[in-house]
Amino acid sequence: MAQPSDKPCPICKLEQQDVRVWDYGERQTVECHRCGTFTITASAKRVAENRTLGPKISAWLRRRSDAGADIPEVNSHTLNDIEVALPTYRVSEKQLLILRSFERRTEFPGQEIFVSLELDYPLAWATGEDEFRYLLRALMERGLIRRTDGPADLKDSFAFKFEITAAGWTFLDERARPSVISDQVFVAMCFASELKPAWEIGIRPPLAKSGFRPYRVDAEPHIDRIDTRIVTEIKNSRFLVADVTMQRAGVYFEAGYALGIGIPVFWCVRYDDLLNVHFDTRQYNHIVWNNEQHLAEQLFFYVSAIIGRGSAN
Ligand SMILES: [Zn+2]
DSSP states (O other): OOOOBOOOOTTTOOOGGGEEEEEOSSEEEEEETTTEEEEEEHHHHHHHHHSOOOHHHHHHHHHHHHTTOOOOEEOHHHHHHHHHHSOOOOHHHHHHHHHHHHHHHOSSTTOOEEEEHHHHGGGGTOSSHHHHHHHHHHHHHTTSEEESSSOTTOOSOSEEEEEEOHHHHHHHHHTSSOGGGOOEEEEEOOOOGGGHHIIIIIIHHHHHHTTOEEEOOSSOOOSSSOOHHHHHHHHTOSEEEEEOTTOOHHHHHHHHHHHHTTOOEEEEEEGGGGGGOOSOTTSSSEEEESSHHHHHHHHHHHHHHHTOOOOOO
C-alpha cells in the first residue's frame, strides 16, 4: 500500500495538511480539502504544472466529490474540455449554489454549518476567498443565512459558522428545481424520420444513463421567432445537445441562444454531413458519429467527463 505524501494539490496548489497525494506512477490519487478526491494522469499533471488552472476545475471536482459521485479522473483531454464547457454562473446563481451546499450539509434545521474561506470557495464557484466572503455577506444581507459565531461583516476570522434562516428554507423550497442544478438536458435536432433512431438510440439512452432527463420539443422550431416555451426550457436545462445533421436553422438558433446565456452545448453531426456544418470544428465538444451506437457511446463519455452525473435516476 502506497503511503501518501505531502505535495501541493496539482489543481489548486493547496499544500500541507489539507492535501494527501498517492503516487502510482502513471496516475495519482489526490485528496484535497478544497477540490475533493480525484485521480489525475501524469500527462494532465504536466499540463497543470505549466499553467494556472481556473478555479472552475476545483469547483467542478468539489461538486462531484460532495455529491458522492464516482471519483472523477482528470486527464489531458478532459482538462481542456472541462474548462471550456463549464458555465460561468451569475452572482445570484453562485449564492444559490452556496445555499444548496449548506442544505446538503444540514441534517436538521438550525444545525450549524462550518465554512472555511480558504477551503470552501469552490462551493460557490468563486474565484477565491474575497469573492466567497462577498457572496456569504450577500446571503446574510438577504436574510437567507445567519452567522452564529460572530459579527456579520466576516472580517474577524477565516472560518465561520452559519445556519440557514427560516427565510432561507422558504427560498430553497420555492426553487426546488433551479436551472443551475437542473437535471434537464435540452435536445435540439432535426425531426426528420431518418433521424428518429439518432434520438431513440444515440441521444436519449446515454443522457438517461448519465442521470439526466432529456427534453425535446415535439415539433420543428420556427426559424424567424423563438418560441417562449423553448426559451423557458433551454433556461431550465443544465446543458444542451445540438445534433446539426440535416442542417436545420432552428437547431443552430437554439444552440446559439444557450451559449449566449452561458449554458454549455455539445455539438453532434453525422459524419456524412460534417462538411456542411456551420460551427467551427476546432471547438471543443463536438461529436462526429457514424451510427447511432457510436453516437451513444461518445455522448455518454463526453457528458460523464465534462458535466458529471445528474441525479434524475
Ligand atoms: Zn485542490
